[in-house]
Amino acid sequence: MVNALVPETAERTPRARAVRSAVAGRVRHRRRQTVVAYLFLAPVLLFFAVFLLLPLGFALLLSTSRWSGFALGDIEPAGLDNFTGLFADGSTFLTPILTNTLLFALGTVALALTGSVLVATCIDRLRFQGVWRTLYFLPIVTTVVAVGNVWKYMYEPGGLVNGVLNAVGLDSVAFLADPDTALPSVVVVQAWASLGSAVLVLTAGLKSVPESYYEAAALDGAGPVTVFRRITLPLLRPSLLFVCVTQFLTGLQSFALITVMTRGGPGDATDVAALEMYRLAFGYGDWGTASAAAFVLFAVVLAITLAQLWWFRRTGEDA
Amino acid sequence: MTRPRRTDGPPDRRPPHGSPRPSRRHFVLALPAALLATGCAAPHRGTGRPGDPIVLTLLSHYASGELKEALRGPVDEWNATHDRVKVRTTAVEFTDLLTTFMVRQAAGQGADILHPYCLWNGQLVRAGVLRPAPAEHAEEIRRGYSAAAVGAASVGGRVYGYPTELQTYALYYNKRLLRAAGVDGPPRTWRELEETAYRTTRRDRYGNTLVQGFGLSTYDDSTTVGQTLALLNAAGGAFVSADGRSTGIDSPAGRAVFGLEDRLVARGASCPGVNVYRAFPSGQVAMVISAGWWTGSLRSQMGADYRDVGVAPLPLPEAGGTRATLCTGFMLGVNTASRHPREAWEFLRWLNTERTAAGKGAVATRMSALQVSAGSLTGRADDMRALLGAGGGKGAARDPNLRPFLDALAYAVPEPNVPGAQRAKSLLRTNIEALWTGRRSVEEALRLTRRQVDQEVARAW
Numbered sequence: 001m002v003n004a005l006v007p008e009t010a011e012r013t014p015r016a017r018a019v020r021s022a023v024a025g026r027v028r029h030r031r032r033q034t035v036v037a038y039l040f041l042a043p044v045l046l047f048f049a050v051f052l053l054l055p056l057g058f059a060l061l062l063s064t065s066r067w068s069g070f071a072l073g074d075i076e077p078a079g080l081d082n083f084t085g086l087f088a089d090g091s092t093f094l095t096p097i098l099t100n101t102l103l104f105a106l107g108t109v110a111l112a113l114t115g116s117v118l119v120a121t122c123i124d125r126l127r128f129q130g131v132w133r134t135l136y137f138l139p140i141v142t143t144v145v146a147v148g149n150v151w152k153y154m155y156e157p158g159g160l161v162n163g164v165l166n167a168v169g170l171d172s173v174a175f176l177a178d179p180d181t182a183l184p185s186v187v188v189v190q191a192w193a194s195l196g197s198a199v200l201v202l203t204a205g206l207k208s209v210p211e212s213y214y215e216a217a218a219l220d221g222a223g224p225v226t227v228f229r230r231i232t233l234p235l236l237r238p239s240l241l242f243v244c245v246t247q248f249l250t251g252l253q254s255f256a257l258i259t260v261m262t263r264g265g266p267g268d269a270t271d272v273a274a275l276e277m278y279r280l281a282f283g284y285g286d287w288g289t290a291s292a293a294a295f296v297l298f299a300v301v302l303a304i305t306l307a308q309l310w311w312f313r314r315t316g317e318d319a
Numbered sequence: 320m321t322r323p324r325r326t327d328g329p330p331d332r333r334p335p336h337g338s339p340r341p342s343r344r345h346f347v348l349a350l351p352a353a354l355l356a357t358g359c360a361a362p363h364r365g366t367g368r369p370g371d372p373i374v375l376t377l378l379s380h381y382a383s384g385e386l387k388e389a390l391r392g393p394v395d396e397w398n399a400t401h402d403r404v405k406v407r408t409t410a411v412e413f414t415d416l417l418t419t420f421m422v423r424q425a426a427g428q429g430a431d432i433l434h435p436y437c438l439w440n441g442q443l444v445r446a447g448v449l450r451p452a453p454a455e456h457a458e459e460i461r462r463g464y465s466a467a468a469v470g471a472a473s474v475g476g477r478v479y480g481y482p483t484e485l486q487t488y489a490l491y492y493n494k495r496l497l498r499a500a501g502v503d504g505p506p507r508t509w510r511e512l513e514e515t516a517y518r519t520t521r522r523d524r525y526g527n528t529l530v531q532g533f534g535l536s537t538y539d540d541s542t543t544v545g546q547t548l549a550l551l552n553a554a555g556g557a558f559v560s561a562d563g564r565s566t567g568i569d570s571p572a573g574r575a576v577f578g579l580e581d582r583l584v585a586r587g588a589s590c591p592g593v594n595v596y597r598a599f600p601s602g603q604v605a606m607v608i609s610a611g612w613w614t615g616s617l618r619s620q621m622g623a624d625y626r627d628v629g630v631a632p633l634p635l636p637e638a639g640g641t642r643a644t645l646c647t648g649f650m651l652g653v654n655t656a657s658r659h660p661r662e663a664w665e666f667l668r669w670l671n672t673e674r675t676a677a678g679k680g681a682v683a684t685r686m687s688a689l690q691v692s693a694g695s696l697t698g699r700a701d702d703m704r705a706l707l708g709a710g711g712g713k714g715a716a717r718d719p720n721l722r723p724f725l726d727a728l729a730y731a732v733p734e735p736n737v738p739g740a741q742r743a744k745s746l747l748r749t750n751i752e753a754l755w756t757g758r759r760s761v762e763e764a765l766r767l768t769r770r771q772v773d774q775e776v777a778r779a780w
Contacts, residue, residue, distance in 0.1 A: 068446040070424040090770055157527050157593065166525045177537065177592025179756050266537050266591070267753035282418045284742040285442050 063291035082292035101272040105251030111191035116198030137196035148260030179269035205239030379434035382410035385693040393685040431657035437471035441738035444474045450653045452478045468698020470733035472650040480652030481671040484695040486610035487646045487727035488549035495627040496605040505631035516588040519605035532588035534607030536595035546608035549645040550576045552732045563737035569769040577761040591755040611724035615694030630720040646731035681705045743772045
């Protein structure tokens, strides 16, 4: 006898079975879609795994190990010794290497930013803007080795720069041979070489400033300095933020230009973190300390970038 | 009571006998391992089939120029006359040599025969890359080469390879500039060196150097560290102690060398910012200390003006002292990872010790003939005398300027090659440059070098 008062269980009704089957079908379909999606993503994921995650993990492992770079089986755990060694008494990593790195980046950003704002503003008022932008962009398509060598010859005692100084009655300056002038001399070259990309970004930023603002300011009788300070600069802020962050990142990781021009010398006057890391790893076979230095530099780069973003956001610019 | 068989869930897919089937996690772990294994697979070194020849790989820095051509000759000769063992050479630029050793070794693709700069020997031995020479080869090397060459190819008293080119340091001088300053001949003491340097120096009214009396240059390791260590050796000092665990730079000899260089820079006789390799051939440097390989470059760069170039033994602090100078060099050694070490050592013996007719009646080893043809020297003094006496080679052997370098083989001191030697050399260079640019005094530079080098050398052991 069937008890009619007992409700039918979900499993028993045909409708419930149909619902269950549909749900299972949807789950299977979604799972299949997920698999297909991952298959499409696989090349990119593999690329990131091989060229980003694997080296990152390996560098992390090395930063807490001792390794001469020759046999993978020779990696010995060293705890935090490599990190403490970097900041130990007598180590040159903090001073002058990290200090030089920061001064180099700061000097490059300051010079390149000021120069590019000036140049971009001038270009914005000229005819044949494309030609000017191309001219300023040319150093970007020139190899760093060529740029470094040309400037090196220009800085030499009998070079072009000293020739100009002598022509106006001034004594020669040993730009790259004097520890006091070597770093600023290289900073000038780096700023010059990176001016083109900054000018390109800033001229694009200037184009996006509505003309009506300038017309309104002109009607109110604002002078060019006031217009620049109150209209142009504030509206250029997103472009300035981009230029500032990217130039700082480039400056902190700079390697090639210094290698070509000074190789870190004279003494350690222009020695920077990236150059020192390269020497430690490939020259001295001290991969542990080199990896530890890389992570310290990463922390510095991250802290400075976050500080820049925070500062711009505080002043009203959403990054 | 037996456990009831589960019927409501997915079937248990575990295979019997408890051996788990590979899961997705296993695949994820296995993939990078497989990639690594593929990347690290051994290179082609012959088919391995019985009867097929063994192929030995030789990695050197003879990537271009005369040396590349010079090495090809004996290697081709070996390959033509030996059926069982063939040699294949690979070359990279010197600046990439250590990096290439490192990367290939880590990838399991290290060459059978390596040609390192002897400065790296300590580092390579500590990393287990170089195989000690078998007793009979070590004995042959000790017997056939100068003490400096053997020292350069040894670490901790153990020989690791056959020395190849050897560079001793001597004083290059411009005869015309010395004559113009009223100086008859090259200086023999440091006092004469200083006087000659001050007399030959000339500057224009803006302070630009027209002629440097003595070429101290921050251009590279050779111009900075090489000549400082040569002067240190001449003064009876040593950069690294006999046990290889500390530096001897902070000594009376070191103080004398740093003092001499400091005076030369301070009084304007030296201009460290100038590239001496360009300034000397242009007649803008009166004297400079450098290695023997430079004679070949100067000959081709200067043309007829090369007749103004003279070479003399390094001046000594005092007249009548014991001669000494620096020597640097390369060697051919066998990789610990080589699967055919016996064959590799046999090839090296054939290349470095078997004597053949080297032209114009001279009999010498293939390596010595090879080096002299490219304007360089080896640590085999008898070979060098035979080859230079015979006048073979492309102008090099007739060059009297090579003689002082050859004579120096008898008293040269090998460049220290302890583990950490490269780092120690860089630290010394940094401190020398700081001294030359007036950033540190003689005492500060010596003290700091000692502290930094001792710390680094100790770490490397």
